[in-house]
Amino acid sequence: MKFAGKVLLVDDEAHVRKFVGLIVRSLGEPQILEAQNGREAVEIYQREKPDLVLLDVNMPILDGLGTLREIKRIDPEAVVIMLTSLANRQTVEEALDLGASSYIRKDTPRAEITKSLSETIEAVFGSE
Numbered sequence: 001m002k003f004a005g006k007v008l009l010v011d012d013e014a015h016v017r018k019f020v021g022l023i024v025r026s027l028g029e030p031q032i033l034e035a036q037n038g039r040e041a042v043e044i045y046q047r048e049k050p051d052l053v054l055l056d057v058n059m060p061i062l063d064g065l066g067t068l069r070e071i072k073r074i075d076p077e078a079v080v081i082m083l084t085s086l087a088n089r090q091t092v093e094e095a096l097d098l099g100a101s102s103y104i105r106k107d108t109p110r111a112e113i114t115k116s117l118s119e120t121i122e123a124v125f126g127s128e
Contacts, residue, residue: 003028003121005051006115010034010041010067011057011083014037016106020054020083023114027121038062042070049075052121055100057084065094072099081117 008031009017017034024030030051032047033043039062055069057064064082071078082095082103094105102120104113 003030003125005030005121005125006033008033008035008044008048008053010036010038010053010059010099011056011062016056019115019126024054026114027100027118033060038064038067038070041067041100042074045071045078046074051079051125053080054062054077054104055080055082055114057082057086057095058067065091066096067100068095068100079120081120 007024007025009020009032011020012015021032024032027074032051033044036045036102037059041053041055043060055067056066068080068082080100082092082100083106084092084103085106095103101124102116104116
């Protein structure tokens with residue numbers, strides 16, 4: 001499957017956005033949008049309506065859970081995958097309860113991140 005959707009990468013660290021962007025690009029020909037904090041992400045989401053959001057949990061201005069709440073308020077059908085460097089079970093469960101499709105730990109090996117993203121994209125978008 002070649003994914004050609006619009007993807008919003010949200011992380012306050014540029015190197016993480018670059019790393020995740022490389023992985024997403026390996027899955028097809030997506031249009032990549034970037035935000036460095038939650039407030040910026042909400043603004044971009046409203047304007048661009050991306051197909052998929054990859055959202056960091058810990059960020060300045062508006063954290064990932066707050067951002068997820070705002071995005072889901074704008075679009076209850078939004079597809080959001082949380083990115084976390086923390087394995088805090090409570091945070092992960094809260095994100096899933098708020099409507100996140102899944103979560104990925106940032107310290108997961110690249111091949112596993114690729115597989116997880118690919119599986120989620122296939123499950124949500126099918127063979128587009």
